[in-house]
Amino acid sequence: MSEEEELNITVAVRCRGRNEKEVKAKSSVVVAVPDVTGTNEVSINTTGDTGITAQINSKTYTVDRVFGPSADQLLIFKVIAEPLFQDFIKGYNCTVLVYGMTSTGKTYTMTGDERLYDGELSEGAGIIPRVLFKLFDALDAHNDDYMIKCSFIELYNEELKDLLDETPDSSMPRKLRIFDSVTNPNSSRSSSRNSSPKPPEGSTSGTKRRIRPNTMYKPSRSPTVKPTLSSELNSAIHIQNLQEFHIMDAKEGIRLLQRGLRHRQVASTKMNDVSSRSHTIFTIMLYRKCNGESFRVSKMNLVDLAGSENISRSGAQNQRAKEAGSINQSLLTLGRVINSLADKNAHIPFRESKLTRLLQDSLGGNTKTALIATISPAKINSEETSSTLEYATKAKNIKNKPQVGSFIMKDVLVKNVTAELVKIRSDLLATKSKDGIYMSQENYKELTNELENYKTEVQECKRAIERLSTQNGLLTKEKRITNEVNESQRLKIKKLSNNIDFLYDKIDRQHKNEQELSNVVQELMRALRTMQNSLKVYEDQGHRFQTEMERVLYENIGSFKHSLLNEIEKLKGTEEDGFDVDANIDTLTKELNRIYDFINTSTIEICRKFMNKITEQTPTYLQDIRNQVESITHVVGSYSSDLMMHLSSISEEYNHLKDYLNEHFFKNNFQDALDVHVDRTYHQLKVSANSIFLKLREMMNEELETNKEIMMQSLKNAASEVVAKEMGLLDPVKQAWESSLENINECDKLNSGFEKDIGSVVRDVFEKINEGLQFSESAVGDANLDLSRFQDASRALRTDDVIPGSIEEIKKKHNMLKLKVQDSASYMEAATQKFGEIDDSIQGLLNSQAVSQPHSENRIEGLLEQLNGKPLKPLGPSGKTPMRITQGCIASSDQLSLPRKRSYSISPIREIDGNRKASSPFKRKITIDHENVPFSSQKIE
């Protein structure tokens, strides 16, 4: 980078998590930032909307880097402060500013936990402690001479204060004053420091060492060095009476920092119990040997600005209001300076506040600058957050022209340091001349303070340990509870997963059911189509019915009336012909007597013939039966003797077989046959052995003999084994055969029993036949007796008085019937007349109906409606008459099927003086069967 190159201020946003107050206030998060980092955009939604509306209404600010609640101190240092630090040790002047409303973490970011733990920083350490440690690490790694000084000032209520000043309370602290110095930035001020002491002896270039004026007092003041913030810099700003302290290591720097922090004005406000109402600037001056005898001078300003919140919300009043006003005045000016710089105005109002005067070089000057804007994520602070973000984005437009710092000659520097050393030595000599251990009051106070500080730290540590052990106890308890909760959650999860499995099963079943249901629905759809087809059929039938009805009404009723009249005429004719049945009854009586006589005679004749026939036929018939029975007995006897003969021959055969099996079966011939066979084999073997083994004849003979015996034995064994096996197989057969003999004996026994039984049955038959013969003879006698009784009864019939009496009764009833028929005829006549009237009115109605609704499907309903004088049923939505399908269900005929049968009440209407009246005696019910078009009607009583 060329020295004249412009460089924008680096701007970062750090958003902490919600603090306790915000959580208690249930203030929602309105700022969108990454959890750690990774973006350069931050958006805020001040409308209080949620979801997509929030995204639309939110405002987005772009900076160089955004850090979220999980970004730790090390990350902030590495990303923001370390690059500047690297430039700082190269010789650039650098400034890091933290800006934001109270309690957003400015001090946390800049200082953080500044305490040392075993000489090390904690994770909570902010930028200043980290820079101090990093600085010595970096310089020690290089082999250069260097000198480091620190100062710490506070701007409180537009008053500057040296936070490292240890002047006793009684004496007035030296007042710090800002003044400008006009110097040539490129010229070394070493010439103006001619009066400064010479460098200490032995300080040679190229030897790495720290230039230290006094090793006895730490840290040492350098009052001889011109007391300015940047007395050797080319900056135009100087602070008179400001003390700068040499430090030899990071720990000394930390101790200075701690001392300054103790002095810091801390005020309590409603918003932050230890709220800082002041601006502080911790400055590190580095004198680093560069080439030859010169040292490069650079400084690093670490600025913690006061809270930027507005006064009314902070609750600051009176003194606090003044403070807040001042603070805001400084910040207001800072804002204006930033705006002016961003807008590249000609006039920049640096001089309007001390803060801007002090930061003049860092804003739009030669310094490399970074601004960290700290914000709260909570809705209750959204206004301040927005204002901070506006500030930050504006600041991003400021361009600086960083330049490496000025030089100071080694001799000048050494002279300054030597002068300092001389002063301190004189102090020491003065104290040594007195008894005891003397030290300057300042050092004593410092030591006492340090002691107090250590005591306080020890107390704090003890308290911290107690607090931590209590916390530990609580945490252990919590852990136990958490474990229990986890266990119960695990069980719940298990249960839930079981439930899920069960639900999956259920879903599967449900799915199956749904499929079945959909099949059913399809079935229903098919059924619906079928029904619609049926409906169409019904509609056709309805039309046919209508036509038929018309035909019936027009034609049938007329013809019916006609036939009725004919019937009446016939009835009248019948009456004229007379209903005289006396003659008929006499004829009937005669006829009855004649038939009776005939039956009587015929019956006696039949009975006689029958008896004769029985008497003749029975002995012959019985003789036939006897003959047949005897032939059966003969056949059975011969069969029985044949059977016996066969059985005895079977028995004989069996005994033969048994004897054979016992005596001869496998007992003979075997030995002979085997001997023949063996001899033959032996002979053959012998012949062949003779021809082949002549010389070994004797030996062979012996051998053959032995073989013969062995073979004999073997064959015998084989034969006896075969016989034994055969006998073993024969035994069950033999047993079965023996048991069959028992069966034969049983057969014999049964046969004898059968012969005996059949003989007794035949005898019984004979006895029964004889009994039957005797019975038929007595039955014939009984029949003759009955016949004579029958003749007596026929005689009694003729002389009885009951029959003529009954006939008289019949005559009487006939006369009464005649009268009834006359009544009926006159009634029918009246009915015919009425029917004629009905016919006329139906004709009239049909004519009028045909005129008004010539093509209506509802002609019949309309007609009936007119007959009744009121609608039969309300019309359906399609304009068709609703029809009841099932109880409580009405549908129009184009939706569902027609009922199979419908009944209508028909009352002929008479108009009497313009009023319609139904004549009830002729009310009729018509039942229409839609399947079978013809209808039936019946009179309603």
Ligand SMILES: Nc1ncnc2c1ncn2[C@@H]1O[C@H](COP(=O)(O)OP(=O)(O)OP(=O)(O)O)[C@@H](O)[C@H]1O
């Ligand atoms: N990023 C963070 N992580 C953890 N704690 C934080 C963070 N930022 C702030 N805090 C805590 O919030 C509290 C207030 O922070 P701090 O004092 O730094 O705020 P401030 O902006 O300096 O306030 P004021 O302007 O009043 O001085 C402190 O307890 C601090 O530890």
